Amino acid sequence: MPLPKRRHSNQRTRLRRTHYKLSVPTVSECPRCHAAAQPHHACPSCGYYNGRLVIAVKEKQKAD
Numbered sequence: 394m395p396l397p398k399r400r401h402s403n404q405r406t407r408l409r410r411t412h413y414k415l416s417v418p419t420v421s422e423c424p425r426c427h428a429a430a431q432p433h434h435a436c437p438s439c440g441y442y443n444g445r446l447v448i449a450v451k452e453k454q455k456a457d
């Protein structure tokens with residue numbers, strides 16, 4: 394198996410890792426409770442997706 398001849402410098406490693414970034418998730422509005430929710434995901438606030446309840450949300454006061 395090939396092996397590197399020389400060790401990378403810390404700078405070289407860190408410069409490579411400058412491209413490792415978290416991306417900000419797209420946020421849209423839930424059509425049912427108008428809370429912020431990701432598109433194509435069940436709403437974390439009311440648990441609805443595509444007009445029906447898909448996940449049970451533990452909450453004191455459910456929106457609507």
Ligand SMILES: [Zn+2]
Pocket residue numbers: 423424425426427428430436437438439440441
């Ligand atoms: Zn919702």
